[in-house]
Amino acid sequence: MKRAGLAATALLLAGGQLALVWLAPSYALARPQQVAGMLPLILLLALPAAAALAASYRLGFSVGVVIPALNEAEALPKVLAAIPGWADTVVVADNGSTDATAAVASDLGARVVHVPVRGYGRACLTGIAELRGSADIIVFLDGDASDQPSEMAALVDPIATGAASLVIGSRTLGQREQGSLTPQQIFGNALACHLIRLFWGQHTTDLGPFRAIRRDALDKLAMADPDYGWTVEMQVRAAKRGLIATEVPVSYRRRIGRSKVSGTVRGAIGAGTKILYIIAREAIGR
Numbered sequence: 001m002k003r004a005g006l007a008a009t010a011l012l013l014a015g016g017q018l019a020l021v022w023l024a025p026s027y028a029l030a031r032p033q034q035v036a037g038m039l040p041l042i043l044l045l046a047l048p049a050a051a052a053l054a055a056s057y058r059l060g061f062s063v064g065v066v067i068p069a070l071n072e073a074e075a076l077p078k079v080l081a082a083i084p085g086w087a088d089t090v091v092v093a094d095n096g097s098t099d100a101t102a103a104v105a106s107d108l109g110a111r112v113v114h115v116p117v118r119g120y121g122r123a124c125l126t127g128i129a130e131l132r133g134s135a136d137i138i139v140f141l142d143g144d145a146s147d148q149p150s151e152m153a154a155l156v157d158p159i160a161t162g163a164a165s166l167v168i169g170s171r172t173l174g175q176r177e178q179g180s181l182t183p184q185q186i187f188g189n190a191l192a193c194h195l196i197r198l199f200w201g202q203h204t205t206d207l208g209p210f211r212a213i214r215r216d217a218l219d220k221l222a223m224a225d226p227d228y229g230w231t232v233e234m235q236v237r238a239a240k241r242g243l244i245a246t247e248v249p250v251s252y253r254r255r256i257g258r259s260k261v262s263g264t265v266r267g268a269i270g271a272g273t274k275i276l277y278i279i280a281r282e283a284i285g286r
Contacts, residue, residue, distance in 0.1 A: 058086045058153070059160035064135025065090045065152075066127030067110070068120055069143035073100040075256035079141070080108045082149040091130045092143065093123035101143075121230035125223065139212045144255035146180060147210040154248045155212035165217040165243040168235065169210035169250035176252045188272050192232055192279065199283050200239035207231040207275070210250055217243050228274035236282045 057063070065087050069076065076092070083090060092105035095115045102112045115126045124140060131138065137159050141147040147169070158164040171181060172189065193204050209231060221237040223230070238245050259267070 057088070058084075058137070058156050061136040061156075061160045062088045062134065063137045063139060063152075063156055064088060064131045065139045065141065065149075066093065066124055066131070067091065067105075067141055067143045068093045068095055068115075068123035068127065069097065069101050069105070070095045070118065070123075071097045071099045071101060071257065072143035073097070073104045075145040076101065076104050076110075076143055077108060078145045078256070079143055079147075079149060080105070080110060084150070084152055087139070087152070089131060089134060091127040093127040093130075095119070095123040119226040120228060121223070121233075122226040124230055125226075128218070128223075133215065136215055137212055138215055138218060139210075141210045142255075144257060144259075146253050146255040148251045148253070151210075151250050152212075154250070155210065158246060158248070159212055159214050163244070164246040166213045166234070166238045166245040167211060168204060168206060168245065168247045169208045170204070170206040170247040171208050171250060171252040172205040173247060174249035174251050177254050180252045180254045182268070184268050184272070188275065192275050195276075195279050196232075196236060196239060199279070200236065202235065202239035202245060204235060204245070204247055206247070207235065208250065208252075213238075225274075225278065228271040229278040232275045232278050233282075236279060240282065 063086060065083060067076075067079065067090065069092050072079075080090065090110040092101070092110045092112050093115050094102045094105070094112055096118045102114065106112050111130060113126050113130045115123045128138065137156055139152055139155060141149060141152075151169070155167040155169055158167050172186075189205075189207050192207055196202050196204060211231070211234075213234070217238070220241055220243075221234060223233060223237070225233045235245065
């Protein structure tokens, strides 16, 4: 969750230690025995400060997590508890929930932003804005406990090491709980990924929501889709702009509660239509 308090404490301790180091030469010349006696105390203070700062980052990069959520009060405790401690900031974008989603998220330490006009992409965009450039890497995941946040390092590390700018968690390549994806989702993902490969040469197997992207790369994509087309827009624009994208296998569970998209005929048709529209629009505009 948000580690600002921890980081601030670490910086205060580190600042105190720097002051000691700066003063040490003249002090040491005058009182060498006293300085030698202080060394264990300085080390005792320095180690927690260094550990606190290191725990706030992943391989030297700050990580922000955006979770679009609509009526996910039941699932959020499981989701938030599984997010690694090195994730600096977690933003839950409450997309007009009528349950206690916002209260649960806030009580568990997440930063909550309210997005009253519904739309998956709109919630993601608001969550990004809330981070205000504080994260080097941004991770997106759903709030229904279908994704496994404990696998986040597999998405973040290729970006932190410079191997990729965008990492997509592939449910197709990973282990899926039976019934976690509907037949129409499986077919739709396969079709969309085939079209992306056909038009732009990007080899992917899924449009999964669990993904990570470098912040400066995300800015280049000028993301705009307010609803169902968010994930495919990101992948298509990344391919068009020549960003290095890769996939890693992720686990996928049956969600807690009812799906707002694949769980209804209207949602499934709307999502499928929008995804195909995004691909066609980007292909024509290339």
